Ligand SMILES: O=C(O)C1=C[C@@H](OP(=O)(O)O)[C@@H](O)[C@H](O)C1
């Protein structure tokens with residue numbers, strides 16, 4: 001048994017290229033982390049099933065029980081943003097910090113909005129970034145706010161979840177482009193599931209003052225994690241992969257992967273149990289706007305580069321402020337596939353193809369789980385080394401074991 005947690009890098013090959021298996025995906029960390037915050041805000045009674053084994057969810061569960069003054073959100077964006085709203089409005093005195101990268105991920109939009117609502121938040125380092133000291137809520141602030149929605153939807157989700165607790169509720173007017181919109185809808189859907197009404201019309205979201213009600217909720221498997229299995233099916237010689245538990249009517253915007261992959265070589269059959277993926281012909285050019293599903297961009301760039309599909313993509317502005325600068329990380333890593341990714345006009349990126357000349361690949365992961373998971377399927381083409389494989393723990397800790405289940409040979413690498 002290999003301890004993937006301890007490895008500096010690992011080597012992947014797939015001797016047959018034939019994939020036939022049923023894979024139990026981890027539960028969605030996005031759904032789980034909303035449900036945990038709502039459960040904490042509603043007091044007793046919320047019953048959550050299938051909570052994710054993802055570190056982001058395990059961490060939030062631990063932190064919500066912690067009496068420590070200093071709270072470390074590590075590299076988890078939802079944990080940082082959701083706890084900021086939660087501690088601020090419940091008046092808990094906390095110092096909230098994270099990894100070095102987390103302290104470079106902006107939080108000003110959320111902090112400004114919470115201050116207007118009556119929160120007391122002080123930056124302990126650079127203005128606009130964690131770490132922060134939170135405490136002492138005076139709940140008589142202005143409850144009608146204008147909030148920028150073009151940087152991160154997590155600020156909006158954080159505000160919405162505490163909205164029902166505010167004495168006069170909350171009215172948010174979203175300014176600018178609405179990025180990652182399905183994540184805002186997911187927040188509202190889960191709030192409704194726990195008995196709270198909210199209205200989203202045009203650019204305005206209204207959440208009256210109300211109480212969350214107890215309910216039970218079973219977290220759906222993670223559609224973002226499913227995207228790597230789509231990639232593997234597309235690159236395999238033969239494949240039939242079942243992903244039980246996924247729903248066609250999902251709260252997760254990343255279920256868009258089913259539609260995307262119609263063009264890129266995978267047929268999705270929705271069954272009573274979940275989905276069944278099989279191979280179909282792919283197109284040779286693909287254009288897509290990732291504004292609603294930014295976490296799928298790395299999967300699609302790596303896959304198109306490997307399959308020789310030219311790609312034009314937009315809606316990827318937020319990629320620069322995630323676990324790493326994902327645009328830059330992609331630009332560097334696809335060089336070994338002979339490809340380049342260039343911004344051709346403002347916000348429009350084009351993947352230019354080249355010849356794959358290497359007999360094997362080695363990919364760096366930049367402390368970003370999605371770099372590791374998006375490039376690993378390329379081991380179906382050439383022996384592939386993935387550096388710092390432990391990054392997958394953020395959302396999909398059993399990823400490497402699941403690859404072994406479908407016949408990948410996964411060994412420790414010297415590199
Ligand atoms: O709310 C959420 O659960 C998330 C929202 C998205 O972030 P942005 O809103 O910052 O794009 C997404 O990239 C992230 O993985 C999870």
Ligand SMILES: C=C(OP(=O)(O)O)C(=O)O
Nearest residue numbers: 075076077078295322323
């Ligand atoms: C961007 C991500 O997560 P977060 O922003 O929650 O750290 C992600 O999981 O791809």
